Amino acid sequence: MSTTMCASCTFFKAHAANTAKTLKGADLCRFNPPVSQPEAGAHVLWPAVKSDDWCGHFEKDIEAA
Numbered sequence: 001m002s003t004t005m006c007a008s009c010t011f012f013k014a015h016a017a018n019t020a021k022t023l024k025g026a027d028l029c030r031f032n033p034p035v036s037q038p039e040a041g042a043h044v045l046w047p048a049v050k051s052d053d054w055c056g057h058f059e060k061d062i063e064a065a
């Protein structure tokens, strides 16, 4: 696996609870704020990514010592 993939990025958020049919297995990218909600009280919408996706905003995840 490349070290520049989403799974190694500080903005990657594993989302194992995601069971939506079209997004099953997808995780979340937290680089940007969530997009607007469809209605007040609805869940916020973060971009869905796969662990082997990548983009130009990659930043290596650094775990606390």
Ligand code: SF4
Residues within 6 Å of the ligand: 004, 005, 006, 009, 010, 011, 012, 013, 028, 029, 030, 031, 049, 053, 054, 055, 056, 057, 058, 059
């Ligand atoms: S889409 Fe880009 S910023 Fe978001 S988790 Fe993947 S590499 Fe990181």
